[in-house]
Amino acid sequence: MGAVGMLEADQNDVLQALSAVLLLAQLVFAQDADDHAIIDAQSSETLQHVAELLGPESCDELSGALCTRRLVTRDDVVTVPLTLEQARDSRDALGKSIYGKLFSWLVDRCNDKLVDEDAASAFIGILDIFGFESFKVNSFEQLCINYANERLQQQFNWDVFKSEQAEYESEGIEWQYIDFIDNQECLDLIDRKDQMGILHLLDEECAIQKGSDENLAQKVRDRHAKHAYFAAPKLERSSFIVKHYAGNVTYLAAGFREKNKDALHPDLSVLMQGSQSPFVRALFPVDVAPVVSPSGKMPRKGKGGKSADRMTVASQFIMQLASLMRTINETDVHYVRCIKPNKANKPQIFEMSHSALQLRCAGVLEAVRISRMAYPNRMPHSAFIRRYVLLTDKDWQATHGVALSKAR
Structure with a gap:
């Protein structure tokens, strides 16, 4: 950090925030007599350290935000205890949120220090994301990761197959068309709004007060039962199968709604916005008035934001991925395909059949075929003229003088 000119005070703030994330992961929860989540007695010291780093008014305030939720009714604010699993999710959501905001802050600071105001608009970017995932139990995270991989696979198909073959057709060059698997239908299954793709059905279920993961699974099954890239396990009613380009993946709907709602509960956002640490407050800017203030008071009419107004994780992910694709479409792309040996x-173990299957699913074999059949050397007309004009006679040069002057 010092190498890019970051002040020592800023470096200390970054390290403190990162320490808080690491310590949050060490917090252990227990259950009281009513099966409500509480901070385990053995984690009281860890809680104290986290509170010192994040700057809430007290440990009790941090503990309360992790173990309870405050809900606004028409006339009052009700404190609802969380279950053990919900408290763990709350802790993890806070850690992820701090880490994500810290990462973005660091990238922005590095860009600010390294940017050249007189530089051209050209840039070199590296995109490195999680590869395709398929585990024994696959949840919302795996669907998002695999959806991103599907979208990038479509871009790969366009860059390597569609655009290549379209160029040969436009140039009138004889060409033997190469078939490849177009995954557009799979993408429609996941994100197409007018067909109520899986992610839009998820958003719809999240908007229903009495919605459930079970209802989501049933709606997905009913809506897409006949889709070519969809299948439904007969025994497990709360799961569904998406036939991705890299293989079939079974997703368990349990937890989808909770994970798709706002990544961080408003109580925790408000707690961070009221931190005694200026750095932590800067990571959590106040966009709208809080649903419940840190003191537990209800906001005045017209000032409070509704939780339903917040964008879901799925809708944000779709927008961010679309923005990424627009950026990629404006660049000269080079691909590095990684396989699992x-x-x-x-x-030191290489399974040929497993590796060959990945190459086939990713379209690498077809890409090799199209590269072998294509013309390897390409150059602009102006560069061609400059290079080979010496082979022409004076009559040609006289006839094509305009082309020569432009080339030079």
């Missing part, structure tokens, strides 16, 4: 995740 074996299913055991062990070194």
